[in-house]
Amino acid sequence: MPRAEILVVDDEVAILGTLKKALGLEGYAVDVVGGLRAAEERLARRSYDVLLLDVALPDGDGVALLERQRALGSEAVVVMMSGHATVDVAVRATRLGALDFLEKPLSTDRLLLVLDNALRLRRAEEEARELKRAAGYFDELLGASRAMDELRARIARAAPASASVLITGERGTGKELVARALHRASPRAGAALEKLNCAAVPAELIESELFGHEAGAFTGATKQRRGKFERAHGGTLFLDEVGDMPLPMQAKLLRVLQEREIERVGGHDVIKVDVRVVAATNRDLRAACEAGAFRADLYDRLDVLPLELPPLRARREDIPQLAARFLEQSARENARHGVRLDPGALAALGQHAFPGNVRELKNLVERLVILSPDDVITASDVAQSLGAALAAPSGGAFRPGVPFRVLVEEAERGILEGALAHHGGQMAATARALGLERSHLYKKARALGLRGASGDDEG
DSSP: OSSSSEEEEOOOOOHHHHHHHHHHHHOEEEEEEHHHHHHHHHHHHHHSSEEEESSEEETTEHHHHHHGGGTTTTTEEEEEEEEOHHHHHHHHHHHHHEEEEESSSSSHHHHHHHHHHHHHHHHHHHHHHHHHHHHHTTTSSOOOHHHHHHHHHHHHHTTTSSOEEEEEOOSSHHHHHHHHHHHHHHHTTTSSSSETTTTTTTTTHHHHHHHEEOOSTTTTTOOOEHHHHHHHTEEEEEEEEESSSOOHHHHHHHHHHHHHOOOOBBBBOOEEEOOOOEEEESSSHHHHHHHTTHHEEEEEEEHHHHEEEEOGGGGGGGGHHHHHHHHHHHHHHHOOOOEEEEEHHHHHHSSSOOTTTTHHHHHHHHHHHOOOOSSOHHHHHHHHHHHHHSOOOOOOOOOOOOOOHHHHHHHHHHHHHHHHHHHOOOOHHHHHHHHHOHHHHHHHEEEEEETTTTTTOOO
């Protein structure tokens, strides 16, 4: 791969030949043209890192090309050269954005030094553009702590790439928000961001969800359906709770990551897909690999660009800002205008461990907004709400006249609500804790109408 791509514009054939050879030996890819019009045609068709441009050309002024190169879509760093330019011309070129002005005959050492400077400037400009473009997508990733600054910087660096990203961290740390920021800050932002919670889909349906199916592929497949990979073509696929993906499906996912092609369930046509995969888990996948519960080769494919999210207890200084945002949202949604947290309440929030991390804080603030009798939420309100959240649910006790079926349903609802709250609404973790099949828990929670039973877990 060349160090950089350079377009040389000069009307002297000997200079073009010398520069093409000398710079080629230094590892640069060099195109040469002899006039202004030819240069404009090249710049309109392709991108260059550096434009080495003579001032006096047979069909126009090189400085004029410098002035309008941006309109041609060029972002090349421009270095001017001339054998008889005046100081005024050099000043004008510099004001128009030329990095340097070289006098002919050219010194090879001087030219190579200027090119090194040009490439450093090019890299700096590209990084600044990416950071600026990505900055607008960090609004949901609140916090001024050093941990969050570092996380946003890592996301900005990872976003332009197409390599797979593995987001790890405790439940409730915001893994889906990070996946969304990665997509929106990437060159794929104009295409779809598709999401699949691997823990929420029954094992027998996950292949169809990912790859789609043909009509008649299985019972209930009445028509052709595109899967997540096809719908995400050109964009990003977010696989949440990837550690819960069944082993047979892991092998098929690995093949897609390697071959960049899929086949619909029940189909025979090979479909090429261009998809960036961002996966997330709160499980220790290395340990899962050692235990044989997760494929090591798939782990290696997913963990190209790792992003580990800090728990809330590691960035307690962010709690006031997060609480203020959640308070504003909940007050607006619940018509509690004017409600606020007093300093004692903020201090009480800062002392809580928040095992459920940001999701737990959000739920707690929403509960405070709805249940607090006064507009000023105090430390006592926080303590009371935390105590209610930690209390074990009762319900299901015998009551005369109430049918057994209703009592059992109440008891089940209380147990599942408590377990889901304890595990931050995550179906997979709740199923493991209760010793249930994930699909059975999902159906039961949906039948009971429990909030969070859709399987669309956050981060």
